[in-house]
Structure formats: structure tokens, C-alpha cells
Amino acid sequence: MKKFLSIINILFLLVLGGLLFVWIDREIENKRIREARPLPSGLHNIVEEKSVELVEQANKIGIPILITDGFRSIESQNEIYDQGRTSSGAIVSYAKGGESYHNYGLAFDFALLNQDNSISYDLQRDSNGNGEADWFEVARIGKDLGFTWGGDWRGFKDYPHFEYTLGLSIRELQNGWRIEDKIEESN
Numbered sequence: 561m562k563k564f565l566s567i568i569n570i571l572f573l574l575v576l577g578g579l580l581f582v583w584i585d586r587e588i589e590n591k592r593i594r595e596a597r598p599l600p601s602g603l604h605n606i607v608e609e610k611s612v613e614l615v616e617q618a619n620k621i622g623i624p625i626l627i628t629d630g631f632r633s634i635e636s637q638n639e640i641y642d643q644g645r646t647s648s649g650a651i652v653s654y655a656k657g658g659e660s661y662h663n664y665g666l667a668f669d670f671a672l673l674n675q676d677n678s679i680s681y682d683l684q685r686d687s688n689g690n691g692e693a694d695w696f697e698v699a700r701i702g703k704d705l706g707f708t709w710g711g712d713w714r715g716f717k718d719y720p721h722f723e724y725t726l727g728l729s730i731r732e733l734q735n736g737w738r739i740e741d742k743i744e745e746s747n
């Protein structure tokens with residue numbers, strides 16, 4: 561009887577070991593696939609569609625806006641990071657190349673449009689006269705569309721900035737994770 565039990569135990573351990581091996585093998589393969597993924601070269605189509613939606617919805621309530629910036633290459637992100645540090649001007653970003661959601665096509669910036677088509681960063685402007693600042697109305701529409709808004713950040717606030725992350729961190733994006741992985745996960 562004792563001997564029989566130990567055979568069962570050995571079989572159990574073998575099966576467990578086999579399953580573990582299959583799991584590790586699959587994880588290594590997934591990691592390899594992720595790391596081979598190229599960096600995006602433009603705004604993600606979901607983000608693109610949602611940015612169009614944001615412009616349309618803002619327009620509908622009398623707030624014309626302009627998307628001022630979307631996808632950024634690593635080089636252009638580094639140039640923006642250098643501004644106020646090794647090049648002239650004020651600091652505008654705390655993210656180096658590869659550290660911003662802009663680099664993965666998941667972020668864009670906006671500004672308000674004046675009647676003469678110049679842009680405005682006036683957070684208090686209330687051009688539709690409804691008693692609420694235009695900027696914050698746009699922020700609310702963006703958040704309803706699923707974006708994280710830079711004006712909600714603690715510390716440095718990036719009022720023109722929206723990003724669509726589905727919970728992915730910059731570290732995960734650097735390791736090749738993409739929002740498609742999150743969409744797959746939730747299905």
C-alpha cells in the first residue's frame with residue numbers, strides 16, 4: 561500500500577513538473593515575441609478614432625479645439641526632454657525618449673481654438689458661456705471616452721495631455737506589451 565502511494569506521488573510530481581515546464585516554455589516564447597515587437601510609428605487607431613470623437617463632441621457644445629501633438633518618435637521626445645535642460649526654454653516634459661505614452665501612439669495633446677483659428681491655453685476661457693471653463697469641459701469629455709487626463713496628475717499637471725493606457729505601464733510598453741494584450745485579456 562505504501563509503495564502504491566509513493567508511485568501515485570511520483571506520477572503526480574511528474575505531471576506537475578510537466579505542466580510547469582509547458583508553462584515556463586510558453587512564457588519564454590511570449591516574452592520573445594513581445595521583445596521582437598517593433599515600436600509603433602504612429603497614433604494607435606483606437607486613440608486616433610477617440611481623438612476625432614473628442615474634437616466632434618467638443619465642437620457640438622461650442623468648444624472648437626485642435627489636436628496639437630500625437631505620436632512622437634524617440635528622437636523628438638528626447639528633443640522635448642532637453643528643452644529647459646540642455647537646450648533653451650522652459651521645461652515642458654519629464655519623460656525621456658521611450659518614457660512617454662506619446663512614443664507608443666497612446667497619447668495626444670490639445671489646445672482650444674480661438675475664433676481667428678489661433679490656439680489658446682487659457683484654462684479659464686468660457687466661450688460657450690455656460691458658466692464652466694471650456695478646458696475642463698473638454699477634459700470631462702476625454703475622460704468619458706476612456707482617457708486619463710494629465711490635469712488630474714498629482715505634482716506636475718499636463719493640462720493639454722490625454723493618454724489611453726488600459727492600465728499598461730511605461731515599463732510594460734518598453735518590454736513590448738501593447739494595449740492589444742489588455743484587450744485580449746478582457747475578452
Ligand SMILES: [Zn+2]
Nearest residue numbers: 667668669721
Ligand atoms: Zn502629452
